[in-house]
Amino acid sequence: MIALVLAMVWSRRGQAVTLALLALVSVAAAVAAPAYVQAADRAVAAGQVDTALPRERSLVVSKIEDARNAEGDALSFTNVGPALIAFPGFTNVFAAEYPTLGIEPDTKLRTRFVYRQDVCAHLSMVAGRCLIGEGEVVIGEQTAKRRSLAPGDALELTYAEFSPDPRTPVFEPKGLPKRLTVVGTYRVPDPAEVYWGTHGYFAADPGPRPGEPVFADYASLSTMDHGQTSLSIDSAAQPGALDVDKLAGVQAALDGLKNMIIKIGAPIRTETGIPDLLARIEAGRAAARVIVPVIAVPLVLLSCFVIFLAVGYGTEGRRPELAVVALRGARWWERWWLATGESLLAILLGALLGCLAGQLLVNAIAAVRFPGVGVAPAWSSLQYAPLAALAAVLAALLAQRRQLLSPVSALLRRLPVGGRRPPVLDLTVALLAIITGVQLNLSGDPTGAGLFAPALIVFAFALLAGRALLPVVTRFAVRALRRGRLGVALAGLQLSRRSGARSLFAMLVAAVAVAGYAACAADVGARDRVVEAGLGTGADRVLTVEPGTPQELLTAVRAVDPEGTFAMAVARTPGNGVGEQPGLAVDSTRLATVATWAGGPDAAEVARALRPAAPEPIVIAGQDLTVNATATGLEDSPPLRMTVTVSSVTGLGSATVAFGQLQEGPYTYGQRVPVCRQGCRVDGIQITVIGGTNAVRCRLILTGLGSINPVRPALPVAGLADPARWRMPRFGTLTAVPAGLQVDVDAPGGLPDGAWLQPADTPSPLPVASAGRRTGDSITGLDGQPAPVTRVADLPAVPRLGLRANLSDLEYQDRYATAATTTTLPEVWLSAAAPADTLDRLAAQGLVILGDTRATEVRAQLDHQGPALALWFYVLAGCLATVLGAGALILAAAVDRARRVQDLSALRAQGLSGRTAGQATLWTYPILAVIAVLAGLGIALAGWGLTGWTLPLAGLRPAPLPFPGWPRPLVLAAAGLAMLIVLAGAALLTGRDLRGRVRAAGVNEGEGR
Template structure:
């Protein structure tokens, strides 16, 4: 019996090979998905580790020790066992305490720092590094400022900070004479070696910090008290091995738990869990996206096996009829019926296990070089199920031939449609509806049957398209025959009357649909990553600046780029509490040249004009000596009003609120020196303030002059007072009347009208943010929405945009800007950072849209879509194989039919057209229909696909692929399948007996 089956396989070896290849496809698809997920898990981890920040590759254990109470060296031995559970880390011990004696004043202290192996990370410019006891090294800028050179001696002593009678550092230890061994510079203050201790941080008015480094002996023997202790763990390649991230997470948690057991004296700070969470999130996304097309690929392979076996069995009906006629037992009949298909499927399944793994290995080696492939048998876990599915499809395809009587087997089937098949199609359509319904109900959760939604939708629509094809083809063939066009008529009747033509068409449509769906996902995701990188960053390059005053930020950027060609200052409104949209303040004079502008937004020049209309000039003072002449009246004892003036430097020296003291009855002149106004200041407003717990405040003051000038004080229209009282103009000046029955913790403000008010605001989110927003100073300001945007660069679809200078004029605080940034376009010069540093700005971070794009390309969504590309190509090849098999099965009967027609007088050109264009016509219709079904499936399910990067900002990401790309892919698929169809037609034409 076995020899007979093998003889049957050999006789129809072409069909057997094709069926084996289809089985190979089914099993290889089932193997490729888990194999690719295994490879991509490693690739995601490697990519995220490679693009991580130093803080995400290190940990720091901090503590405090009072050296006068705790004897001995700093002790972290209690956490030692937990550190051992974190192999692959290099640990660096460090400690510091404040000292004075280096600076000539007591407003700021220096940090005495001991850090292991510090000399290997310092660049010594003069003198030498630390060698003996009493040696210290100081920063180059510090030495230059204080006139120190190598070999000088200094006296340092431990310091303590006190608030009264004024904030200052006072000595709290015995002085010690130390020798300046050398001066140093640090090439990279952000190097992971320095940890997160802020050794070189820059603060407004203080400048760049440069610690005093010394050796362990000097550090410990100097008289000192409370000391900062730290152990920095730097993760090496072994610690961040993609295969051991679970152990790393468990070890970190053990360390944190141990530190908690010890108590609050020890703190573990690390961003490694954030890195691990990002890796896990990317992997979870990949494990959703890969099956989206892996499932339809396996289903298509099984469907193709079902179709191929059905085609082959139809061609073997006479053989099966003879077996049944001879009275063979049922198991013999079944074995002879399915044995040929079974042998081919088993051989293909075995080969598929190897082919699927090798294919993924090749793709991973090309796309993820250096990552490697995890060894093991895990990728084969779905191979048996795929093989069983292939066998089930083969048996199901032959079910009628296995039980049909001899008479039925000897009849020649003439139609493809069967009423009993309607039930199966209806079930698939119902499952598609249910799967999409689950997606909607679960808000796009790709779990359960929802994960199968793309596959079921495309398969259901393909079956419906196949069922609608035959009536149309039959009608067309009948019309062609009536019109005397024999070639189209013969080709049409061949399709409409061929058993299985409906399912063949449905399969071809489904293969094109899978390729089209993959194209949609790849294109939309790629363009979405560009939007995230460009619009999400805001500009080609964004520099985050150390805390700096808003006026200084604006002035510095305008000094570096006076023409506004490449740089723009930006800061955030203080409204990040979630009660209102995030707000961004930018120098809108550069809005047309610097930021990345969202698609479908109004032109940037129109938005700039709307945000920055003309406004009156601001009142100013010309020098550092501020004097205010004012007359006060109606002051109640115990509720005295204090007069403050908020000013901003015109040359970027900062903002300050000048306290002029309590108002005195009658006319007085209030004076104060303001260093920030050395080169002129803008007056932001006058504040009348009382103690916070005082209620029922009344009184008035008339501001007659400011630094000798009236500054428009006699024109009440140039001033405004929103609450707690009113203003009016008198011949003497500006009268401010306070009448507040309740409390006024923020004071009563009279501000100049030097901006449009309410402040114009651009808004994203569909509607204006309301009548008020939280301003740069945390106070509410009146706003009016003037222009709608699809998104605010960097902040997304729910945000507001205002002019930075106007918003700064409305602010009355004297604090640094919130998240100050400098946005740069591609025209920024290479030395732009040096130019900004020369203006006194300290760059904290440098974010480039190109870097973000490369990071997004290494996250789970981007990497998983390479499988979609692979699946799309395999689907098209699957369709090609089915075409070859269908033609091979049809060949004998079509040769018989057309040879008979040739004998009866059918012309050869007509016969050639009928043979050559039957399947190409089918392919052409299937290609167009399949791409339309891909778009329908995309519309129904794509909204649930997590195509954006991990934790994306809400941006107007593209949701539809480009039309020209879809047209190009359709043409490419059509060319491939049509070439196969033409080749089968030529083979058929050669076999027809000439007359």
């Protein structure tokens, strides 16, 4: 019996090989999914480590120790060492430092006096040598040039502390000086090297000087008379220390360090970004485990469908053999074996090869896509191979059930076995698709039952398309026959009368739909990452700077980029936390050249709308500020105070100038304001109550405002008296009088927040551009007070903030504020045209750079996260689905070949022309492939629209940005064209083979006659 089955396999070896290959692809797909997840796990960890910040690959354990009041437990390797040694693959560096005076002549500038373990190995000596013993120091190259120091020179350093008195912001000597010898000057080859940790040794220091500590040995540091010393131990991960199989050990070591510090009880601080990195890695791995199965499930179902179809086609072609076996009275197991053995042998052989092929396929992809990461050898990637093989066998048995159970009479007929039956399978798949689709939409997470929703929805639509095909093809063939197009009619009738045509078409549609769904996910994911990196960052490069006043930020950035071509000052408007959307205040004159734009209105048009023409600000020319005012009616009010807020027009800062209690009658109020030595803008004049909450009613006439050194009024009397040049939102009215501006204060309920008189040097209400729903007629300004606004443009999204935010002009926001305040999250946005020394230029203007984010770096990090890496499996799945469709098409054509040769040969004998027969043979399956590609792409889009939104493609924590929800038409068309070329190519090859056989049969028949 076995020999007979083997002989059957050999006689139809082409079909057997094709079926084995289909089984190979089926099992390979099942093996490839878990193998790819394992590879992606390693790639996610490696990619996140490669793109991590230094603080995310290291930890710092630090403590402030006072040498003059030493506590019991000092930070040392003795008590911290055991916990740090537990970190596998980490290196530890001990460091200590404190500030000193003695090099810089300005006591506002200190010098960092630093000991760092093994520092000489990481310095490049420009002159002299590195330090060896106590009393020797090395200084930076630029410091040596600036202070004219050279190897061999002596210097004295003194421990210093910053003055606690805000009136004297200087460093004060707090110890005895120590004489030291300069033995060398250094240059740092790699300031970003992990060895240097997160101490910022070489960041720009205050003033126009680079960060260059003085390095000494620990003996020099400890023997100098000093007070508080910052002690630290830096533990940095070396290559391989954060591989995926070591992450559990790193987490355990972090927990151990935390417990150790709690036990010590000393004021020890731990700073590390490793937990953030571990959380990001785990989130990326979890995302990959969600995304990969979404396409793996329909791919495996498609494989089973293909095997079901292939075996059914093959068994249909062997019906006469099965009828003879049944007619001769073979026992049921012999009949079963003869019917199924041929298919089962091919499937089992393909399944064995598929296990190896799936793993090798993933290894090849990992070698190309994840170079240097590798795939961890593990049997777990084969855990689903037996299930895939069993599913293939069950599909084969299910495909042959009718031939095994049908009587001989039914097998001998050429009509389809079984006749018309209710579409139980179609209805079942449709019902399951509805149930899982509802579950997916309710949960929004493609896990559990929702995991099967994309596959079932695609297959339900494919089965529906297959059921709709035959009536359409039949009507088309009949119409072609009536019109005399015999070749086309024969091609259509061959499909409509073939029992497996509907299943073949449904399979092809499903294959195209699976590949199309994969193309949708890959394209949308790639575009999501572009949006996240570009619009989510806001500009090509974003610098976070130390908080200061808006005018300081604007002045510094405009000094660096006076033409406005590459740099823009940006700050946040705070919002109120009760429904008011956050906002960006930007230097809108640079918006179009710097910011990444989300589309919608043109950026230049929005910038012009945000900054309409407005009166010039009121400027005080010098530092001696005077206000001439005549107050009346003070006897009926509690004591009042006048305060003026000003901001330097050159970025020197802001000041609140308190003139004291208002005096009855005419009075000149004056005070020297150092920040105004180069000119100041008047932000506002405030009248407040000195104690008490009584009603306030008085009159104040401003007769002069300006500077007496130089003598220059800020406004002439006519301008000062013009109420249009001022605004007073509450508690008063403004009137022009010959002497100046009359202010009538009327506050029956008192002045809890003061009465403000502000220059009208901005549009009112302020123009804003907004994304999302409207939030009212005011927003919270930079000073925390409501500012009236008018919406001048609707945006699809605000750069960096996303779908619900507003955009306004930073200078107008600053002018509108009653007093200059510290900016919230100040940033400098740079375009790609920014010069390489832009950071140095900004530092020279007094800005301290705290962070540097590049859109390219964000994109690189996104490309190494789990969602991006998981989508490469979608590319593989699309290729496998196309191969399965082409293989099934070839097998179906091979099974149909003998019958079609007989039919067409008989028609040729009855006078059918060779051209017509050629049309019937050549175009049957290519037309089927074309229709299947068109229908499959439509179903892919429908499935994507229903389920694709649940896939976390944009990253792990994406901002609320306008991510594209649909693939680009050109990308989907290109994917469809590629699938059409493969499927139509396979169909054309089979059609040419069939046409050749028909011709050969006709020639042989003619020779026989």
